[in-house]
Amino acid sequence: MKFGICLPIRLTASASENIDIAVKAQGLGFDSVWVSDHIVMPEKHRGMFSEVFYEPFTLLSYISAVTTTISLGTSVIILPYRNPVVIAKQIATLDVLSGGRVIFGVGPGWMKEEFETLGVPLKSRGRMTDEYIKAIRELWNSDSPEFEGEFCSYSDIKFEPKPLQNPHPPILIAGSSEFAIKRAALLGDGWQPTWVSPEDVERGLSTINIIANEAGRDLEGFVYSVRNRVKLFNTIAQKEEYIAGQSSDTPYSMLGTVDEITEYVSSYRELGVSHIVFDPVTDSVDEVYSTMEILSSDIMSYVK
Numbered sequence: 484m485k486f487g488i489c490l491p492i493r494l495t496a497s498a499s500e501n502i503d504i505a506v507k508a509q510g511l512g513f514d515s516v517w518v519s520d521h522i523v524m525p526e527k528h529r530g531m532f533s534e535v536f537y538e539p540f541t542l543l544s545y546i547s548a549v550t551t552t553i554s555l556g557t558s559v560i561i562l563p564y565r566n567p568v569v570i571a572k573q574i575a576t577l578d579v580l581s582g583g584r585v586i587f588g589v590g591p592g593w594m595k596e597e598f599e600t601l602g603v604p605l606k607s608r609g610r611m612t613d614e615y616i617k618a619i620r621e622l623w624n625s626d627s628p629e630f631e632g633e634f635c636s637y638s639d640i641k642f643e644p645k646p647l648q649n650p651h652p653p654i655l656i657a658g659s660s661e662f663a664i665k666r667a668a669l670l671g672d673g674w675q676p677t678w679v680s681p682e683d684v685e686r687g688l689s690t691i692n693i694i695a696n697e698a699g700r701d702l703e704g705f706v707y708s709v710r711n712r713v714k715l716f717n718t719i720a721q722k723e724e725y726i727a728g729q730s731s732d733t734p735y736s737m738l739g740t741v742d743e744i745t746e747y748v749s750s751y752r753e754l755g756v757s758h759i760v761f762d763p764v765t766d767s768v769d770e771v772y773s774t775m776e777i778l779s780s781d782i783m784s785y786v787k
Contacts, residue, residue: 659687
């Protein structure tokens, strides 16, 4: 089983702290480090997320230069925000520069105000995402790429560099909605839902296999990944006190002692999940470091 760590999205961390987390993750034996994607933060949503979101491709490029083995994941790039030809170029270049370490997580997005700021139609985001995945694959796979779609068309072009990975970096589809699961089954190289319980994963995996079988699609090599919030407690009483203070609509998280988190991870593994991405819930960067150390020494080493 592989393990990843998310760079902070609810805790404001400096650029150097983001880099240090990635370097420390590699040293602790994490398999991957993941960046998220927001261009602006509407006033309406301030407080939900970090005050700062670094541009994901630039941040990963810097991380690739100061690491050697850890995979570089996007969780996730919001595909409708950018021209797919440009995204294909950015990911291909990053894959070459990093020695083939990119994992390309994608999703359609949801933040209405951000779509409006960027001049992108919110209602078209699902169709745009599906089409952009196809357009990007064509650019990566074909020596003479051609594509004709509703939102993107090109022909009579050359596209270089191709990604270093063969045939290309894995495209992981985010989300647990009906649309996301169908997109993963038909267009993805893997599925990475967020804030999902083992029961949610079990239902999703079953649906993906049914849809893929009906479409005649072979899922050999398909990656089942989960990205979940994680918060460690020394005692069960501390956990229960924390949960009591949360609202009833708090997203599903892995909350508990080392033994409880280990059981969570083991349950995902038994379902066929091969890559767990931890999103630490902490109050400081120092707590991110200490959480990573415990995950590495007391949980990852045991489950692996």
